[in-house]
Structure formats: structure tokens, C-alpha cells
Amino acid sequence: MEGSSVAEKAVLRHSRIWRPEIIEDIQAKAELGRYRFRGFSALLSRALPSFDDLTFIPCTLTRIPLEGYREKCSTKTVLGTRFARKPIELDIPIMVTGMSFGALSYNAKVALARAANRTGTSTTTGDGGMLPAERENSKTLIYEVLPSRYGFNIHHMKMANAIELTVGQGAKPGTGGVLLGAKVSEQISKTRDLPPGVDQRSPCRHPDWMGPDDMVIKIEELREATDWQVPIFVKMGATRVFDDVKLAAKAGADVVVVDGMEGGTGASPDVLLDHTGIPTLAAVCEARAALEDIGLYGQVQLIIAGGIRSGADAAKALSLGADAVYLGTATLIALNCNKPIYVEDYHKLGTEPYACHHCHTGRCPVGITTQDPELVARLEINAATDRVVNLFNALCAEIQMLARSCGKADVHDLEPEDLRALTLEASMIAGVPLVGTNKVFGGGPGWKRAT
């Protein structure tokens, strides 16, 4: 009797070490015999230091705010002022990051291009060459030069408004991209010169240069090929940011793009997504400190990417030193990623809305990360464009709202002094005082503004 009474009162006790997802992962690898792939972003159960660990301290009496709903607050963003004859001028500091045609569907690429155009910003080609429709629909297009050189075409590069020499990405720094066979359709195989259906694994090293010394010459080559007209960006995954940013700037980049570990992907080994790189919050602080260290802050522009979800994230990145932010995953979510529609198709993938990270399968239920014509047709381009336009407008308004509250008539005037840290580690990383202490813990990045 006593025993059964204990059993009736028993509660399930889960190990914090051998959690259900850990058990599932081990058993899946025991079946597969290789590492797992997936798309989307980091799924770590641990909370990363993030922009959520900071809060703005708007004006009260020590500073005077702007009228939040009325007064002008500029969002104009200029990139590439160092060497290029034609720097990029954008209406907003929010840009569409590089996502390839192949990883994304035609409809998704066109919708992003049109949305960027309507909001006065740029889009970027991705690892697979330029989709002509993307150029036709984009006023400002950034052409990526990646290690794979898939679809590289000098005629396309000469049509671009900027060139992005990609060294790495936040989702998987130090490793190239992946496009599994289900997405290597006839069309994709032609543009990338690959056999249809092959599991494409992109290289991580450029075929014709290795380190920063070579990159100096490579950047000069890109400038010569485009007659020194357009800016050259260098994009990297966030690892040794303080040193890498200095090397990129020293090599002659006009703009440095740093992509934090929250950055998304269409497909990556799972282990890289969760266990490589540093968070975007830390990346922006190190990047700014690096440019200040070599006296190029303000001359070399800084774009921050990786898990930017809101105007608040973007505004905090700008405050800490970014000139603009790249959005990737957030734009896909605006397109319909993880929306509870076509729910039965999520279930066929073994997932459900809000938890889908199955971009790598090519069976995207909402037509974004697929090459299947039936699925692609689910993403109606005009409506999808409207949603991304709305998102960008909303985010831009949020940035302006925060900037005005801090008394800034230009979003680029936001500064670290406008922030306070909510956690000790955020104070140490960002170099802003911990709330309630007026004290900076740790060295922080410094926050001189270039004059």
C-alpha cells in the first residue's frame, strides 16, 4: 500500500543534462552516421548575450527629446565613402542580406528585391550568382563574390552598385555553404555549373587568395574591374572580430560587414549553427573598437548582421557603432516563414509552425526556401512584397521613435551613452554602465565618435 501511494505521487523527473532534445539528437545521429543539417538560426537552449540585455535611457531633464510623433529624424544612410566614386545612398539603415537564389525561391528573391526598392534600400545576391529579375527589381544591388564563385559573371558584377567580398558568415564561420540535392533543380544546376540533384557544398576558402595580404590585391582587382566606381564590402562571420575587422579595413575595404552567430542560413551543419562564432552584441562592440583602434571609425562603414529582429535591435546596433544592419531571417518571417498556414505540410516535415527550421529540405510549406514550383506558387509576390515593405517601415519607425526619445534628429547620432546594461555581462561586453550603478564593468569598446 505504501509503495503504490508513493507511485501515485511520483512526478516525472527530466535530467537537465540528458534533455529530450539531447536524447533525440543522439538517436538521430545514431541513425544517420553523419552530422545533422538544418536551416534557420541558432537553436541553443542557453540564452545568448543580446541586445535585449540593453535598454535605452531617453531624455528627461538632462537632455531634451524630440517630439516623438512629429519632428524629423533622418534615416539616410551612406556607405562606401572611403574609396568608391559612387557610394551607396540608402533611405533607411536596414538592408537585405545576401541569400541566394537556390536557397530561396524565385518569388522570395523578387519580393525582397521589390521591397528593398520600395523602401529605398538594397538587396544582395547570395551564393549562386545574380538572378536577372533581382537586378531588374533592385535600384541598389550588392553583388557577392564568394569562395564558391557559383554563377560568377563579370557582366553581372559590373552592373552592381557595390561588391561584397565574402569571407564568411555568422551561421557557420570558417565553413562554406550547403545546398542539398533536393534544391539543386535543373535551373539551379545550370546557374551554378553543377550536376542536378547533387549535394552542393561550397568551399570556405577563395580559390585565388588565402589571407589578408592576398586580399589587399584581390580588393584592388575588384576595384580595377569596376573602375573604382563602386564600394567594396568585406563580409565575415563574427569570430576574432577585433583583429579580423582591422585586417579587412587595412586591406582596403570601404565597408565591413560582421555577421554574428545568430545569423541565419538555408542549410548548415547543426553543430556549426549552435557552437561557432560570437553573439552579434559582442561583434558590433568589437568591430567598432577595432575601427577606432586604427583610426578608421567613421571612414570605414560598419554593417551588423545576425538575428536583428526589431527596430530596437537595430537602434541598439546603431548606438553601439553600426552604420546599418542587414536583415535576413526577419525578412523571411515577414514573407511567411513559420506562419501557421499549410499546417499539414509542416507536419509532413515533422515540425510545426513557429518551430520550423527545415529550409534545407527544399519542402518549405510557404514557398520561400524551395525550388518546387507548386510550393513556390504559394508565395504571392505582390503580397509578399507588401509585407516586407511594411516590416521595414515599422522597424524604421521604431528606430526613429527611439532616436527621437533620446533627442536625436538623425538615427546615426545614437550613441552608447544612450544605453544602459541590464546585466553585468552586457555591461562588460558593450562598455555601457550597468543600470543602477553608473559604472562600466570591464573595459568595453570605448565610444569616441569620429569627427
Add this chain to the structure above:
Amino acid sequence: MEKINCDGKTSREINVEIRQLIKQGTPKIQVLSPLARHNLAVGLLEPVELIFEGSVGYYCGGMIDGPQVTINGSAGWGLGECMMNGTFIVNGNVGNSAAASIRGGTMVVHGDAGARAGIAMKGGLLIVEGNCGTMAGFMMQKGTLIICGHSSDALADSMYEGTVYLGGEARSLGNDTKVSEPDEPDQNFLKRTLLQFGISADRPFKKIVSGRRLWNFERQEFEIWKEVL
């Protein structure tokens, strides 16, 4: 034929002169004393004939579509990288990554090539009359690489498609290679192709193509995958 003397000029100034001459309709340009300057004649899209009298540095003729380039000397890294179409004749040696990721055109190197010759080729033809360094034809996607001499390690590693012909010996082959004797059409192709550049095809060529075991992930083939995953 017009001449450009590089003495005292930067790569930028030389390239501007080349472009001006092309714009004026000059069909043939001789470039004197290039002294291994980098980035000469990059991104040209016109069917101009360029003759470099001396060695050139990195990325000469990079990303071209159409020009015919002769180098009477040696070349640095990345010669003709990402060429869409055109011709290179090199009467000397080339550094690393010659013809990297080309999508078309022809490059003939009468001397030796450094590491990674023909890496990630996506089309076109690369002929090396001499020897090649390590990782020639690495991750080749399409096109043809003919090495008349010897190759160092990891020849033709992880090719998707394309064909490598090797006239000498390879210190080692790369992952997932399949070696065979050239058949009659191969032999005819080699003779016809090499002859037009004054190179003898009288060598014991072997044909190397992708074993295609790396095309798709298969857990049964861990013996290969453990090398390359």
C-alpha cells in the same frame, strides 16, 4: 599595334591606358616591362589582343570575357581567374590558382603551374605543359585540365564533374577520383588540342574523372566521408 611602356606607371595607370586604347578600337596592344605588377588587364570584355613582354603579378586578365592574352614571361597567382571566355598563352610559369573558377576560354601554360591549378573550374580548358603543384583540379565542376607533366598531391580532389588528363605521374590522387585509360576519342581530342599549341601528345596520358561517390551523402560510405566531411 600600339605599345604601352609600364616604366614608372602604376597598375591603375596602365589599365586606364589599355582601356583607352581598346575604346579607340586598337585591336592589338603590346605591354612592355610589366615587371610583375598586379591586376593588369582585369575585367576586360572586348576581343582585344594583349601581349605582355615580361612577367605579370597576381590576377592578370582576371574576370575577362573575350581578350587574347600572351605573356612572354611568368605570371603570379590567379591568372585569368573567373574568365568567361578568351585565351591565355603563357611562355613561362604560373603561380597558384591559375584559371581558378573559369567558366570558359582556354589557358595554355608552357611552363609549370603552382598549387591549385584549375581549382573549381566551371568550364573551359587549362593546359599545363610542365608540372603542377598540389591540389590541381580541386573541386572542379566542369571543363578540362590537361597536365602534360607530373602532379603533386591530391590531384583532382573532390571533383563534381569535368575531366583531368595527366601525362606524367601524380604523387597522390585526391578523394573520389576514378582513373582510366583514355579511349580513342580522348586520344584524338588530346592530339588535336595539344598540337594546335605546339605541344606533343606523345605521353602516356591517364584520364581522371569524378568517382561521384561524394555527390550525395550516403552513410554507407563513411570510409570516404571521414576524409572529407
